[in-house]
Amino acid sequence: MDLDDEKLKSPPKIKPLDVSVVNRIAAGEIIVTPANAIKEMIENSIDAGSTSIDIVAKDGGLKLLQITDNGHGINKDDLGILCERFTTSKITSYEDLSTIATYGFRGEALASISHISHLTVTTRSKASDCAWRATYLDGKLVPSKGSTSADPRPVAGRNGTQILVEDLFFNVPSRLRAFRSPADEYNRIADVVGRYAIHSEGVAFTCKKHGEAHHSLITTAQASTIDRIRTVYGVAIANELVKVVIAGDKRIGLVGASGYITNANFNAKKSSQPVLFINHRAVTCDPLKRALTQLYSAFLPKGSHSFIYLSLLIAPEKLDVNVHPTKREVRFLHEEEIIQRICDNVQHVLGEVDASRAFKTQSVLVAKSVDSPSPLNNAQKRTYEYNMVRTDAKERKITSMFKQPASKSSASPGTALASVPQSPSDTPGPDDEILSDADAEASESASDQYETVERERVHIRLHSVKQLREDARNDLHKGLTDIFANHIFVGIVDENKRLAAIQRDVKLYLVDYGAVSYEMFYQIGLSDFGNFGVIQLAPALSISSLLKIAVADGDQISEKQESEIARIVDQLTTMRMMLLEYFCVDVTAEGDIKSIPLLLKGYTPSVAKLPMFLYRLGNNVNWSQEKECFEGVLRELAIFYVPESLPMPPPSVLNSSEAPENVLPLEKRRIELKDQIEKCIFPTLRRRLLATKTLLGSVIEVADLPGLYKIFERC
Template identity: 40%
Template sequence: MSIMDPIESQPEPKPIIRLQDSVINRIAAGEIIHRPASALKELLENCLDAGATSIRITVKDGGMKLLQIQDNGCGIKKSDLPILAHRFTTSKLSKFSDLSHLTTYGFRGEALASISHVANLSVVTKTKTDSCAWRAIYVDGGMVPAQKDASADPKPCAGNDGTTVTVRRELFYNVPARLSALRSSSEEYARILDVVTKYAVHNAGVSFLCKKVGISTPDLSTPSSTTKQAIRLLYGQEVAKNLLSAEISAPQMRKRKRNADDNIPEGSKSDEDNIWMAQAHFTNANHHSKKSVLLLFINNRLVESSRIKKALEACYTAILPKGTSPFIYLSIQLDPTTVDVNVHPTKREVHFLKEEAITECIADAIQAKLAQSGERTFEYQTLLTGGLATVGVDKSFKGKEKAQENSAGSDTATSTPLSGLPATKKILSQHKVRTSGADRTLDSMFLPTPTQSGDRDVEIARNGADVVKEGRKTRVIPQSTCYLTSVLTLRENVKKAKHMQLTEVLQKHVFVGVVDLVRELSVVQVSTKLYLVNHGALAEELFYQLGLRQFGNFPRLKLDPPAPLRPLITLAVDVEQSTDLSKLTKPQIVDSDIFATRRAVNTHILISRRDMLREYFSLGITVEGMVDSLPVLIHDFTPNLDKLPLFLMRLGPQVNWNCEQECFDTFLRELAYFYVPGPGALAAPSSPPVGHSEGNATGRDDDHALNVQREGASERWQIEHVLFPAMRRYLTAPKSLLTRDVVQIASLPDLYRVFERC
């Protein structure tokens, strides 16, 4: 027979064999867990199913080295731990018909099993009835001992009510192809923040916190609030102020159908009469972004739907510029019997009945709400102190003529008038306002500066509240949650003392320059007026309010090596002239045990209260009297540590340790005084040693002058790029600052009158 015979060239059929369980499980795990963000999504849904009201997430290297999620839910029974990570073990359903009435997130029992096959999984859980928590470790779906020759049974341990799931060891350590396909740790962390942000908006009644390992300040922190408040906190004020809301339900769709067909009786039933309702929060025509943001939840599940997305974006086609998109949050609640949730391994997609009709009804309701929202407005600065006025654009002119935004040097307050609109009054030259951050400051007239602090925030990146300003990131400082009556009273006092006009001046100012570092004077511009401000007094009030804002949740500045408390206080007492008036000697002032003596600094006071100082203010003092950490009030701003001895010395006599509210108030005042920029009281240069020639002294003076010049430049930079932007964002100005700290020194219209007389 020829070698080319077709019968001989056909291969033998290979036998069909069953795959090994390890291969099956890893294939299944790959369908569920694509990346750290998908593992976090599954764990988040378990927390919400457990009724958690607080969820805390800790991440390392974008979730590839560590992913921990802690909740305060109902916990897991000890008896259920042995099969917790087995495939298809669940408490959500018992028979197939239960799928048609499913109201929970999870139901298949594959999340923990899949994670255990691609990483090391540990669980610490405690129910309300348990006397202690139980810890179990899982690998490949089964419990394993924590150490060799030990039992794999759950071990008792300390823990709070709820469950803590920790994904240790490198994720996908046994699937190298999947591991190599992952992005950088920063990009994976951004995906995690995106998932947490979306669930935090939908579950606004649950408190969320997400942070990296080793960093005390969280990148995302939300209290229990409403949906609108969560959107404002996570997506920014720009989105929140342009937000519209709509609630749509099945009766609206039935009414629309009856209007289209009069033959349908009022009380009749149709296939479209399925009970459903939707809640939508979406931006109006004044907000648009290059990136489309759609948060779609169907029966509380975060899903994707290209059909719904296209229908909603079509509502904005006629009102937004080309290439821009809106912000939309949509939550649809359907009858569980009409939804099929088991169509995608990660539950990213769901199918439901009458999808096209329901989508059309929702799109029509959103479009009607947009039509009722009124005119599109543009903001421009007026002669009032930093005020913003709006100019409307009638919708009938959309598509016919384009409104052009007013530039800083134009002759009119608005754009060229649209046809049919009255012409606006021409602005005189003396009433024109400099609003461009590109204009020159005082420093730029002598030394060119790469950036101008007058620029507005150019982009809000909501991955934990970072603000990109002038090419660099600054963190938004969240307000800590505190239930102490004394702290709440102090915060309320700040609000009551607010001076509206002065606060508006500081929020809308354009920084001009530092006038005098020694006298702490700077110049800012608001509208057509120039103000001379005492930036030291403003900074002291700012740092006091930032201390109240972060009470109990201060980031820490670690001192390495720690600083000895007693020598620092001794140094300050030796320099402080007021201590000479005391009847006590200076050593007695430092170490006296007389608490009633106002002149006594008493290191024992600080050491005895070290637990309170560390918990509430992040001021770390050890039993041995070593200062190992200081509170950080604002990022990118380090206080002058030359003032540390004076700060520690003043904590004894200036803080009222006997009254809680006065103690917190006076301590924060001293902390604010410590943070105010300027040279320290102990930073003066010493005299040259005896025996040195005049030439050597001169050389030393030259070095000192160079150091002073460098410190002055650094201080100017901090004042312009850190201090004043923080004032614009956080300072609630009290009326007391008007007395001598904020003075108007020039007005453009008044100057024109003077020049006209010449």
């Protein structure tokens, strides 16, 4: 046997890894992404009694990650071992782990960060006369740039601690290459900050990208949980939240649970991880998530998802938080029983909410939600008549080829009197204009419906309005705008689904005029902001009575609905001065509405939609933020102005010379609406619409002359 064979048979020698390798491996297990680092530092700041936490990130936190708090700080004497592994002030013995009630306890967070970045800590306690700054690398104090001493140095600073992490993973290039983009990493950081901002009552949070003036997240210390959810996740979720409170059970170790979940009125197409806290620690619990997802499937459409925020308190002796390097997962006794208890309570709450829903809703757009007009999904499945081709705009419309029911009297816009400013809003100044041309003039038949009032045009200089106008410009689609600016109206194809045909050059298009008019009225609201005409309601109408029409099922009004109505009336009366000044919505202190804005001369929205308009105005507008408030009111006005979908009359009415009395009012509105769509709305689209990218799916090309020639040539 030679020497080489002997080496192959002998086992390799076991030797300890170098300490630097051990520390770097441990750091890679605990700090996986910049979001993990910020989570650990947020928990340390909250443990320090902070009431204000500010976070700044550069290049997704890989280049710079800074967190500043106003907690109790760190003593100068402790800075020497601050970043050594397993140095902590939270526990003294292993038995303490069974009753741990703080976020951090192992002393690994800052140690791990110092092994994979350049770490600087600036801190000041209340007893200290100044702040102290220390720089760390591989868990040890090192001299800062331009200095020869590694000792902490005195600097000016406020009470609390600031931790600056630079060049994260600079010595782990394989980890750096795994990150996709700084934007994705920043979104993960913002998600972590948002979760703790929701849960941490009494703590203010800010989060922004380095170098940017505005913050992507701001919450105040006084904000309620619902206000925090509204700030982080949006108004749509906050408006549909219901509170969940679960009583404790000593037998299974459940101290109690509470939170907020969305009811069956809200559903999102994108799945999101539930915001789950166990003993105030952000964690994941896959069994609980699966159980809640299965529970919601009975209340939501297929493929839809909910928003869930739950905070569980479990007896510390029945909980093991030390099972995952990042403390992302926890294990606790009686898991199945606790999950069953939670699901039973959530199902009970959802069942009560679902049973009390009795809202009469009205579809404003053909496709999905009225809040975001969407493409006509089934337009391509329809069969269209291609043999009706107009070659001259002066020729008769397609609608004239169908037999119309007779009516003894012409339609009238209603009893309301509309007034317009002497300096009309259809001549905006250069600073206010976002649209291409002036509003359409009223037809001669409706000219006696209006009167001119002595009111000069107000030039709006509000920054929020200018931002909204800029957003509209940035979303412009030039090709689609050109189609509408040069189109020829062919005719209404389907009144129920709000489809119309238009022609541009040698191409024929099918248009969802519900979605298109929604965008046009929103843009008119932006252009004429603060300078609307007025539609007077005579006599004034009770908002409370109108809201009862919106929410009641017959004559039955529940106590919850009465409370909701009172809340909306109080909200609208509180904001009445702003509504009158900027939107010409005249609400009295007694809770009556006297006027609504006139967006388009010659077109009158259906007053039957007024109850739902007021209901949505009270529920869907973020009244606390100026920009969001203005946008919300303008979008609700646009929804109110969108032509309603009217059913076709029965064949007996279409074939008879006189309409029955019970069908006549609806038929008069149908004739009036068709006339206004053709003579007012579509001409205004030519002059005022800046078609946005969101309308691409609402305009479908159905025929073009060159293509038809090619087909005929092959025949």
